[in-house]
Amino acid sequence: MTGLAATFDERPDTASKFQANPATRDSTWVRYLIVGVGLTYFALFLLLPLIAVFVEAFRKGAGVYFSALVEPDALSAIRLTLLAAALSVPFNLLFGLAAAWAIAKFQFRGKNFLITLIDLPFSVSPVVAGLIYVLVFGLQGWFGGWLREHDIKIIFAVPGIILATTFVTFPFIARELIPLMQAQGRDEEEAAISLGASGFQTFWRVTIPNIKWALLYGIILCNARAMGEFGAVSVVSGHIRGETNTMPLQVEILYNEYQFAAAFAMASLLALLALVTLVLKTYVEWRAHHHPVAEE
Amino acid sequence: MSGVNKRVLPGFGLSLGFTLVYLSLIVLIPLSAVFIKTTTMSWHEFLDAVASPRVIASYKLTFGASFLAALINAVFGLLLAWGLTRYPFPGRKIVDALIDLPFALPTAVAGIALTAIYAKNGWVGSLLEPLGIKIAFGPPGVLVALTFIGLPFVVRTVQPVLEDLETEYEEAAASLGATRWQAFQRVVFPTLVPALLTGFALAFARAVGEYGSVIFIAGNIPMVSEITPLIIITKLEQFDYKGATAVATVMLVISFLLLLLINGLQAWTARRTGRAI
Numbered sequence: 001m002t003g004l005a006a007t008f009d010e011r012p013d014t015a016s017k018f019q020a021n022p023a024t025r026d027s028t029w030v031r032y033l034i035v036g037v038g039l040t041y042f043a044l045f046l047l048l049p050l051i052a053v054f055v056e057a058f059r060k061g062a063g064v065y066f067s068a069l070v071e072p073d074a075l076s077a078i079r080l081t082l083l084a085a086a087l088s089v090p091f092n093l094l095f096g097l098a099a100a101w102a103i104a105k106f107q108f109r110g111k112n113f114l115i116t117l118i119d120l121p122f123s124v125s126p127v128v129a130g131l132i133y134v135l136v137f138g139l140q141g142w143f144g145g146w147l148r149e150h151d152i153k154i155i156f157a158v159p160g161i162i163l164a165t166t167f168v169t170f171p172f173i174a175r176e177l178i179p180l181m182q183a184q185g186r187d188e189e190e191a192a193i194s195l196g197a198s199g200f201q202t203f204w205r206v207t208i209p210n211i212k213w214a215l216l217y218g219i220i221l222c223n224a225r226a227m228g229e230f231g232a233v234s235v236v237s238g239h240i241r242g243e244t245n246t247m248p249l250q251v252e253i254l255y256n257e258y259q260f261a262a263a264f265a266m267a268s269l270l271a272l273l274a275l276v277t278l279v280l281k282t283y284v285e286w287r288a289h290h291h292p293v294a295e296e
Numbered sequence: 297m298s299g300v301n302k303r304v305l306p307g308f309g310l311s312l313g314f315t316l317v318y319l320s321l322i323v324l325i326p327l328s329a330v331f332i333k334t335t336t337m338s339w340h341e342f343l344d345a346v347a348s349p350r351v352i353a354s355y356k357l358t359f360g361a362s363f364l365a366a367l368i369n370a371v372f373g374l375l376l377a378w379g380l381t382r383y384p385f386p387g388r389k390i391v392d393a394l395i396d397l398p399f400a401l402p403t404a405v406a407g408i409a410l411t412a413i414y415a416k417n418g419w420v421g422s423l424l425e426p427l428g429i430k431i432a433f434g435p436p437g438v439l440v441a442l443t444f445i446g447l448p449f450v451v452r453t454v455q456p457v458l459e460d461l462e463t464e465y466e467e468a469a470a471s472l473g474a475t476r477w478q479a480f481q482r483v484v485f486p487t488l489v490p491a492l493l494t495g496f497a498l499a500f501a502r503a504v505g506e507y508g509s510v511i512f513i514a515g516n517i518p519m520v521s522e523i524t525p526l527i528i529i530t531k532l533e534q535f536d537y538k539g540a541t542a543v544a545t546v547m548l549v550i551s552f553l554l555l556l557l558i559n560g561l562q563a564w565t566a567r568r569t570g571r572a573i
Contacts, residue, residue, distance in 0.1 A: 024467060024479075026476055027476070039391070046394060098318075099315040102315050124327070125505025128525075131541065190304050224399070231507035234508075235529065248508070249404075251405065252404055271405055278397065
């Protein structure tokens with residue numbers, strides 16, 4: 001996954017450069033073949049599934065579509081998904097800022113190891129991500145007995161869903177900020193401090209404007225994953241209708257009950273979210289590239 | 297490291313302290329639970345859980361399909377990256393933006409959408425049915441789902457390297473009498489290899505752990521189309537926590553090895569091309 005930092009470089013228009021020069025121009029049939037094969041692959045694996053979601057959602061008409069979305073269980077799933085994202089994204093935002101500040105602005109031993117550890121959740125299977133919280137907070141887990149005595153439910157309840165979501169979205173913001181802030185160094189912050197700014201003023205007036213696009217980029221990706229997570233949340237949810245079902249889990253339940261139109265209706269909301277995410281992401285990339293420095 | 301500058305900026309203790317506490321609470325301590333739980337098992341119990349024929353069959357499917365999917369993505373991802381950077385065609389910007397769809401689309405949505413298309417009454421499935429090709433509800437369905445979720449990786453690792461490439465190298469090859477194919481093979485391709493391998497490894501690592509998009513289309517037939525993450529779920533549903541944890545340990549160890557490999561590949565790519573990906 002290429003981070004935003006890489007896109008800060010000018011993206012050259014390589015297409016015209018190579019095709020203008022006879023020595024590096026490819027013959028017409030090669031061009032058609034490569035673009036044709038590439039687009040076929042793109043259509044079969046990406047475009048068709050996206051279109052299918054909306055076609056299937058509206059197969060039984062707009063009435064069925066909208067009534068599926070205002071079902072109490074559907075609304076409860078939407079609320080829970082929004083709640084999980086509204087908590088896990090700020091947690092990881094705070095973490096990303098703290099980690100990037102420590103790593104980019106100071107020297108300490110074991111820094112590269114720490115960066116590797118931050119990326120760790122990306123390489124863990126979502127199912128395993130759910131399992132680890134069952135082992136810690138589940139009935140037979142480390143704190144299972146204690147939690148039961150105090151009547152606190154984490155697994156098969158909302159806190160477990162928030163924990164699992166936080167785990168799978170853990171690195172998103174930190175990994176956008178760390179390389180960018182490392183590349184920016186600490187000269188500007190040091191200048192601000194030496195001119196008498198407080199630590200908080202420096203952070204707010206100097207650092208944040210410098211990283212705002214990367215920050216936004218990280219938040220967008222983090223939010224998309226938080227709202228769409230399935231595997232990890234599935235393990236800790238317990239699938240209690242109207243209580244512990246997020247939107248992706250609701251899609252699964254409806255689908256397994258052969259309520260295809262309703263399942264795809266809920267899925268279409270998530271697909272819309274994905275499209276909005278891509279549009280915002282493309283916009284942020286474009287802004288970061290055209291106006292990398294904060295404007296007044 | 298300059299000792300003078302080191303403490304000019306405030307917040308080192310606070311930011312590093314918070315980072316370490318949060319990392320430990322959310323990631324490290326819960327992950328350690330898997331290994332600690334495994335140590336309470338006897339070697340025999342562990343082996344029974346991770347090496348039963350059904351689990352072995354799931355490894356073969358998971359790793360085999362992940363490898364094939366990453367290979368498909370390496371070949372077609374390279375073609376697509378080449379087309380996107382070298383040839384102007386209508387809709388190129390939209391295609392470019394949609395490449396990242398698998399990162400943004402929830403896996404459950406991808407799973408049911410792919411099933412709808414590749415089932416025998418679906419848009420693509422109905423075309424393949426008369427040819428005797430069945431995709432959904434069997435191992436080929438697993439391959440399709442894993443190809444979908446791994447699609448962006450190779451495109452996004454190869455694309456920046458292609459964009460950075462200057463015309464001079466291929467001009468020099470042409471002036472020395474090389475055909476376009478020879479120039480690609482001998483001059484361009486070698487510079488793409490590190491990025492291509494990195495993209496392959498990223499797609500493979502992602503596919504190995506994938507669950508959501510696969511379970512809808514796979515059919516989940518034991519010994520035939522059951523992936524390893526599903527084995528963990530099944531064991532959990534049967535309250536076989538030890539068995540689930542044992543299989544999770546195997547998957548975690550493999551994930552960590554893949555992470556090390558990917559870090560190495562990324563460092564190699566950065567050295568070869570002078571840019572981080």
